[in-house]
Amino acid sequence: MKPTWLHALMRLDCGPIASSDKLAQEVGTSQQTASRWLFLLRKEGMIQKDRDYRITQNGATYLSQLKKNHPAALSGRVFSGVGEGKYYLSKPGYQDQFSGLLGFEPYPGTLNLRIKEPQSMQASRRLRQNPGLRLDGFKEKERTFGPARCYPCRIRANKKTANGAIIVPERTHYPEDVVELLSPVFLRKALGVKDKDALRLELI
Amino acid sequence: MKPTWLHALMRLDCGPIASSDKLAQEVGTSQQTASRWLFLLRKEGMIQKDRDYRITQNGATYLSQLKKNHPAALSGRVFSGVGEGKYYLSKPGYQDQFSGLLGFEPYPGTLNLRIKEPQSMQASRRLRQNPGLRLDGFKEKERTFGPARCYPCRIRANKKTANGAIIVPERTHYPEDVVELLSPVFLRKALGVKDKDALRLELI
DNA sequence: ATTACTATGTTTCGAGTAA
DNA sequence: TTTACTCGAAACATAGTAA
Structure with a gap:
């Protein structure tokens, strides 16, 4: 059960991260894959890069909808x-x-x-x-x-x-x-x- | 940005679901893929099937760790x-x-x-x-x-x-x-x- | 140091379909 | 009805490496 780009997004939701390499280590994938995920997530407007990579409002909203954690x-x-x-x-x-x-x-x-x-x-x-x-x-x-x-x-x-x-x-x-x-x-x-x-x- | 098995698990975390087909529709993939995910998740002990498919304590713990909380x-x-x-x-x-x-x-x-x-x-x-x-x-x-x-x-x-x-x-x-x-x-x-x-x- | 390209090998997808 | 198999196609991962 390999990690996916959603893992990366959830990690970003917990706080910013400095580089694709760091992200790769934390979620357990290769630097190249992490880089690709970061690129795609950025393209989707889920994250942004200033100094570090960090989640955008957009990305956070996407996640919170997925979590839909509040039981009705x-x-x-x-x-x-x-x-x-x-x-x-x-x-x-x-x-x-x-x-x-x-x-x-x-x-x-x-x-x-x-x-x-x-x-x-x-x-x-x-x-x-x-x-x-x-x-x-x-x-x-x-x-x-x-x-x-x-x-x-x-x-x-x-x-x-x-x-x-x-x-x-x-x-x-x-x-x-x-x-x-x-x-x-x-x-x-x-x-x-x-x-x-x-x-x-x-x-x- | 396709959905992944993690989407399925998060959906299961929000409540049980009746069939692979239903799950497929909800997360936006094919019935076959949903079926495969359900099988794999069951193999990992993340979900179980009695009447419906539902998340196990194991799976819920996995998710909560991913989301924010104290790592177990x-x-x-x-x-x-x-x-x-x-x-x-x-x-x-x-x-x-x-x-x-x-x-x-x-x-x-x-x-x-x-x-x-x-x-x-x-x-x-x-x-x-x-x-x-x-x-x-x-x-x-x-x-x-x-x-x-x-x-x-x-x-x-x-x-x-x-x-x-x-x-x-x-x-x-x-x-x-x-x-x-x-x-x-x-x-x-x-x-x-x-x-x-x-x-x-x-x-x- | 970090990012991301190419090339290649691997995994996953999903239509068709059987059970 | 639902699940899950096969298999060709599509998507993805990673080593090597350039920028």
Whole structure:
């Protein structure tokens, strides 16, 4: 399974590169082939050369369409967590970032969803590969609070809809069958859901 | 710029697909070629077929590594450096940070790895784009010691495993085919390795 | 140092078609 | 219906090398 020009483009998407030879080594092909790819990619307007070779807006757009990584939807059932979310949301270090990032002040508590369907599992896995909106980490005295990622979504249940966001801690390897939700409103009340009720998330 | 098998894999990453013909239409190639790709991808363990064709964990990992994230693994061979690592590790300005950051006191010396395989080169390159764990820089009399980044990993050789971390100076553009390792133990002894022996790193 | 040409060998493609 | 074979044609990769 040889590397292809798409590998080269994806490499360029991660950062500029100095020469065809360097690219060749990194993707595992010959200098000549790398040179040809760079030429063709340039002809297509996917990359440009100034000092180094770098991806253009065009190329980046092409890739992001290919990745189409955002799953469209994802569903699961409500369950009661240990109330950790509430604790984290109370930290000013995080709080200060929400408005700017999500456009709302979250209700001080998260709603937990457990996923069962394989399709949604896959969606959850794919979701975590996206950068999403980054919530920076911070330090507070002795304790370190890591960065997290947010994915805005629409939350539906009982023919009602609320806005919100999935929040995923960046470092800790949270189980992939669990999804934690933020929202400006108290979701259990706004949607009229209780434990074991089904929710549907539409990513935006 | 024809589509390649990678396009097919990326399409599969977005969701399962029913037949070679469907795939062919979606990525823009012939049914025969799609069929061949599906066969090859299955042989590589990147996809599986139950009812539909769908990507495997393996394939998803391959893609996510290509896209941006932490490389899962990286391998190279031990070589003897100039012993600079030892000097840096002896500085209290760094020493004081290790426990908090990595959860161990490093053995006073680093193990150097030289990377050859293109795949690992790519992994190394990608690794450096991640923030990792930041080791702050400091000043000592006249000399300035820059910040560095640490990437915790498991280190394997000879069926033995040790914990450790890759350490990368932040400013100096260290060659990307060299990786420097910290560990609470003396790795050469703990793993029974000497110059030119192969090591495998699993990032965590 | 880097790029990219030519020439040659190798791989991949896809129409036709069988299973 | 779908998958996958054959085989001539087309595309591609790479060594050598010039610029």
